[in-house]
Structures are given as C-alpha cells and as structure tokens.
Amino acid sequence: MASDNPIYDKIKQAHASLTTAARSSKGKDVLMYLLFVLIAAVFWLLLSLDSEVTKDYEIPIEIVEVPDSVHLLGNVPPAINVAVRGKGAQLIRYEWGGMPKLVLKFKDYASPDERISISRIRLDARLRDYFGNGVVVNNIKPDTIGVAYTTNPGIKMPLHIVADIKPDLQYTLSGPVTASTDTVTVYSMDALPADMKYVVTEPVAMSGVKDTTQVSVAVKAIANAKIVPATVDVTIPVEPLISKRRQATIDVVGLPAHTSLITFPSKVTFSYLVPMSVYNKDFPLRAYVDYDDVNTVTNKIPVRIGAVPPVFSGVAVMPDSVEYIIERVD
Template sequence: MFERRNIQRTYLKISREVKDFLLSDKSREFFIFLFFFFVAGGFWLLQTLNNDYEADFSIPVRLKGVPNNVVITSEPASELRIKVKDKGTVLLNYMLGKSFYPVILDYADYKGVDNQVRIYPSQFEKKVLNQLNASTRLLSMKPDTLEYIYSTGASKLVPVKLRGTLSAGREYYLSDTIFSPDSVLVYAPQGVLDTIAVAYTQPVKLEDISDTLRQQVPLRIQKGVKFVPSSIEMMLPVDIYTEKTVEVPLRGVNFPADKVLRAFPSKVQVTFQVGLSHFRQINADDFHIYVSYEELLRLGSDKYTVKIKNLPKGVSQVRFNPAQVDFLIEQVSLDYGD
C-alpha cells in the first residue's frame, strides 16, 4: 500500500513539472526555435538536392534461354556497375524508391566464335538507358563488355590434385591426403578440354597440423572451364611418430653360380620412424637390403655401406646399425651330377 502511494505521488509530481515546463515562456521559445530550425533545414536540403551529383548503382545481369545441351563454363558478369549524373532529387529517387530491372541476355540472340561470346555496349546499353530518367546522364559502365564461354556438352573426368604446402606439427606427420570426390567432371570447349589433365585446388597453406583435419577446398578457376563439383572436401589424417627397430638380412643379387656373399654381420638393425597407427603393420619382411655383385666389384675394399633403395610407405628417418659391414665373396664348388 505504502509503495503504491509513493508511485502515485512521484507520477503526479513529474506530470506537474512537465506541464509547467510546456506552458512556460522558455518552452515556447524552445519550440519556436525548433520549428524554424527544421524549416531552415528543409530549405537547405531542397537547395542541396537541386544541385548535380554523380552516383554509382548496380544493375543485375541475367543470361536466359540456354539450351539443355549447352554448359556455360564461364558466366557473364553478374552485374553492371554504372556511374550516372543528375540532380540530387533524381539520384535520391534511384537510391530509395526505384529498383533496376535485370539486363536480360538471350542466348539465342548472340553468336560466338570458338565457343566464346562477346557482347559490346552498343548491344545492351539501350536496356540500361531505358531504366534511367531522361535527364540522367550515363557516364560509364563496368564491365564495358559482357562475355561468356560455353561448351556443347564436351566433358571428361579428371583427378584432383593439391596445389599448396602442408606441414605437420613437431612429432606428427600427415599419413595421407584424401579428396572427396577424388575426381571431378570438367566441361570446356573441345580445344581447351584436350589440354586439361588434372583439376588443381586453390592454393592451400597449412602449417603445424596436429590433428586430423577436414576442410572444404575450392578448385582453381580457369577461364572457359567449369568443374562439377566446383569444390571438394580434403581430409588430412594426422599420426604421431614412434620409433621401431627390426633385424634385416643382407642378400646378394646377380652373383655367379659359383660365388656367394658372406657379410659380417649377416643382419643389420634397421631403426626407423613410423606412425603409431602403422606400428604393428611394419615388420622386418617389409625391408630388403640387396647387395649386387657388380657393386661389390667396383668398391675396391672389403667394407660395404648399408643402404635401402625402396622404403615401405609411411617409414622415414631410417638408420642402420652397423652402418657398414665387412664382406667377402666366397668361391663355392659346383657339384654336377652324372
């Protein structure tokens, strides 16, 4: 009850103060000033809008009537940027009231050369001028030429390839680069289509990757070429490095029938880095140390430096213990039967 009385008292007090202010001499002077201020502002605005100004506007561009057997591989510009000059009142009408209709290009109206169509200002400028007031001057249009390239159904499937650089964080590595889809359909005029073997991605630069990454990557835009789809999903599986050691025997190759390789030791320890997910899959049978007879003859010493030509996939940072082995080429007798 007490709170309600306080609220009523406060309301009545504020109402009286507002009423007294509105009926006071100061209030009348304030409203007279405000009235003349708005009148002066209105005159100033009308005077300002009566001057000539330049302004930029955009008009949409649409291509219609494309036959079913035609693929537009490079679209025309989606809009025309026009610069016009007129009185401020007219430009204000363009900004606030008038909306521009699209410039319609009918496919059947234009003939191309080598699957390329160029439409010059003289062929579409009238469609712009028809939407402007008679007093409006068209100063410029950009682009000043509309063009598009088409293919009459010629296409082929090409693989996707990465363009860019990828690097994993410390102690991690990228076990693969997977694209989905890994191939895309490419449409282009026949002469251009014959030169396309792969679809490259837009340049990609990713560093210090420490977790499996999925990313949508657009394909590189080429004039007169359309890829379907125009972007692909790239997955970068990331694995952590671990170290493993296996024992691998040295095997002689291309030795004459009466000679054999004797190596000391006959096996070496191969230590390497491999992703944790492949640790159990990689074993000694995946490594082959072949020593050719011809190579040993060229050495001129009895020490052979161990090396492997082909490493299993996912293996890196390989080292041998020992790095060199002693060897001799032993003559063996051939036992021929009767």
C-alpha cells in the same frame, strides 16, 4: 504510489522529469530551436530532391532464360559501373538498400554466330528503362558485353591435382591429396586437342601444414572453353608422426658355403616415426649383415636396414654395427 515494477517506476520518473523540463522557460527555448532545425532539414531535403545531381552506381547484371542446351564459354561481368545525372527525387530510391539487378534476356542478345553481344547503345536503352525517364546515362564501364557460347555437348575428362605440400616437422601426409570430384566436363566450340587426356587444377603450394586442410582451388582454364565445375575443394590429409621402437633379429647374407657368422648382439633396435593412424599396425622391418662387409681389423660388421615401409620416416638402427665370430661348418 510506487508500483511493484521498478522499470515502470523509472520510466514514469523520467517522463515526469522531461515534462517538467519542457514546461520550463529554458525547455521551451530548446523545443523551439529543435522545431526550427526540423523545418530547415525539411526545406533542405525538398531542395536537394529538386536539384540535379550526378551519381555513380554499381549495378548487378544477370543473363536470364538461357536454354539448358547453351553453355556460356566466358564470364559475364557480375556488375557494371554507371554514372548518371538526374533529379535527386528520381535517384533517391537507389540511395538506400541494394541495387536491383539489371536483367538481360538471352534471346534478345544471342546472335547466329553463337555469341552474346550487348553494345553501348543497347545498354543505354536498358539503363534508361532501369532508371526511368529524365535520368541521363553519362558513362558505363564496361560499355559493351560480349561472350561466346556453344550448344555442343560437354566432354568428360579426368581432373589431376597439381600440388606441392610440405607438412610441418613431425607431421606427414596420411593419404593422397584428393578433390571433391575426379572428373570435370569441358564445353567448347571447337574440338579439343587430340593429345589432351586430362584437365589440371591451378597449382596448390602449402608448407608447415599441421592438420588436415581443405581449400577451394580453381580448375586451370582452357582457351575458348568452359569447365564445369570451375572450382573444386581439395582435401590435404595430414596427421602427426609418433616415435616408435621395436627389436629385430639380425639376418646374415652372402655367406660362403660351409661358413657360419654369429653376431653379438643377435638383435638390434629400430627407432622411427610412424603416422598415428598406423601406430598399432605391424610392418615388416629387416636388419641384416653382409658377409662381404666383414672387417678383420675392427672385428665389427655394419648392420644394414632392409626395405622400409613407405609410411616410416627417420628409420635408424641401434647399434649400427655389431661384433661377430665366423665358424666353419662341415
């Protein structure tokens, strides 16, 4: 009798088909074959677990229980590569899942000369504890770990960004390039140079930038010192440029006494590109002619452009020269 659930019916039909197949002569042969394969796999697994094998592992390491007053001046390697030899049964738990950390206590390896030093012999001892008895450590890379530290207080220093940014055409920087912090702390065993006034980032060079971008940048290292933070997020503000036009009355400069100069036309049109964020803001633009540029042959005088706001680019004026007449004024 069919049920109201079509999925249940399909499962029931599949089960019936498998049962019928398994009870057939051919089905029994297949089941017998699979049984022998399973038995062979179990024997192979038991033999491999009892045999001696050589394996390579990457073991993460961590220095723990470091006092708050201590600052490591170098980088402890995040992991060591270890080649070991042992029974398959001893190493099987490391074949699946992540490798547990090799934990090293600071006080066990700190020396009076402010240095953590872990020799090959001491690493061997810790790795024997890590893997257990019966596992032989053949090789370790690196085979020693050494890093200096200091208990001296840190020195706050300004951070300067070294950047060479070239926005794409029709785009511009809309503000200064900034970092997630403008101050870093420098820890050092020795006094910093007297002429050292700030710390810099590694150079940031980008071209063709079309949108505000954030990148992670390393702070440039200082010998025998640690800088916190070691990396900062640098923000590069970029926005599109928009074309704009406006008119301005032509001013006249350099007139002699009792002289007047009238231009035709009296106004010119500026065209320029401006960042989108300041499109609706009014910035002063000045067009002028200089009496010293009077040309009696062409009866035209060039139009000069005054100081241009720094946010403008590609400023042009039309027309770039105008006709004029000169009058004497009593």
